[in-house]
Amino acid sequence: MPSLVLRERMENMSLVLVITIALFFGHIGDSEGGDLRKDFYKSACPLAEEIVKDITWKHVASNSVLPAKFLRMHFHDCFVRGCDGSVLLDSTAKHRAEKEAVPNQSLSGFDVIDKIKEKLEETCPGIVSCADILALVARDSVSFQFKKSMWEVLTGRRDGRISRQSEALSNIPSPFFNFASLKQSFANKGLSLHDLVVLSGGHTIGVGHCNFFSNRLYNFSGKGDQDPSLNPTYASQLKAQCKTLSDNTTTLAMDPGSPLSFDSHYYMALNQNQGLFQSDAALLTNKESSKIVSKLLDQDGFFTEFGQSMKRMGAVQVLTGSNGEIRKKCNVIN
Numbered sequence: 001m002p003s004l005v006l007r008e009r010m011e012n013m014s015l016v017l018v019i020t021i022a023l024f025f026g027h028i029g030d031s032e033g034g035d036l037r038k039d040f041y042k043s044a045c046p047l048a049e050e051i052v053k054d055i056t057w058k059h060v061a062s063n064s065v066l067p068a069k070f071l072r073m074h075f076h077d078c079f080v081r082g083c084d085g086s087v088l089l090d091s092t093a094k095h096r097a098e099k100e101a102v103p104n105q106s107l108s109g110f111d112v113i114d115k116i117k118e119k120l121e122e123t124c125p126g127i128v129s130c131a132d133i134l135a136l137v138a139r140d141s142v143s144f145q146f147k148k149s150m151w152e153v154l155t156g157r158r159d160g161r162i163s164r165q166s167e168a169l170s171n172i173p174s175p176f177f178n179f180a181s182l183k184q185s186f187a188n189k190g191l192s193l194h195d196l197v198v199l200s201g202g203h204t205i206g207v208g209h210c211n212f213f214s215n216r217l218y219n220f221s222g223k224g225d226q227d228p229s230l231n232p233t234y235a236s237q238l239k240a241q242c243k244t245l246s247d248n249t250t251t252l253a254m255d256p257g258s259p260l261s262f263d264s265h266y267y268m269a270l271n272q273n274q275g276l277f278q279s280d281a282a283l284l285t286n287k288e289s290s291k292i293v294s295k296l297l298d299q300d301g302f303f304t305e306f307g308q309s310m311k312r313m314g315a316v317q318v319l320t321g322s323n324g325e326i327r328k329k330c331n332v333i334n
């Protein structure tokens, strides 16, 4: 018997030892961030995060649509070759870049990223990646409304050297997707159904062009009909603004009533069948997903979940260590 007790004690001790070693090397507790770290630039560029925040806040103060642009830009970056800043690259003589793909043509704010990069290169040249700048700018721009950071951004991403229009088209989910395609698109990036529903809450800010949803108003099943899952009163309001099936210039708020405010109102609108895109409405077509929608009506709950899902999205296929490079300018490779 005593030898059994001894063996158990020794097993417990070795378990403690394994956990201690794992914690020391950082392999436990960062399962969402992989090789990314908190305060990656603390010693090499201690002012990095402050510089990003200051310049971002200065620009958002005078341009309230920027948070929507940056949040979407970060999402589109992460879904194509991972969060590697590839969305920031310009086309070359040989290749059309991600920027030129239809879903990216309404992105803006690249000039702000360039200004931040310029300042960082002055302060600590060759240290801070464009991929990290984008992840921080997405967080800081949304956080401006609250005057505090809304989620933690781990850093240590490095920049990719490839950007292809075709890859943006094939990896960024379409607003015409049904539930199964949306779920698959997120699963392809290692993200769950829960992440899909939570991150769709990004549509609480910003606008959408009519042509991404006008089929729901004018020609849903090819017979000149309206999407029966769309709230009819809301549909008439939309029709008053998007007058034709082909209007590709008018934009409408995705979260009617509060398009500049980051809040959980998107889920309230969604639950009243006022999701703008088919991809929004699709979240109500699955039992598990619509349960999550109802839970996210609670704003504090939404904020917590959004932060956690952003952390997972921000870690998708990141380049770390000696992979990739630290670009000198965000729009061209070194």
Ligand code: HEM
Pocket: 067, 068, 069, 071, 072, 075, 106, 173, 174, 175, 176, 177, 182, 196, 199, 200, 202, 203, 205, 206, 207, 208, 209, 210, 212, 277, 279
């Ligand atoms: C689930 C699949 C998604 C689809 C199909 C989708 C689709 C779209 C479309 C079509 C637009 C309108 C673009 C335009 O007309 O200019 C849009 C806007 C936007 N999306 Fe998504 N999106 C998805 C997920 C996300 C995620 C995960 C985020 C961020 C976490 C996000 C953030 C935004 C924001 C902030 C805007 C507004 C952009 C602006 O005002 O310019 N979306 N999305």
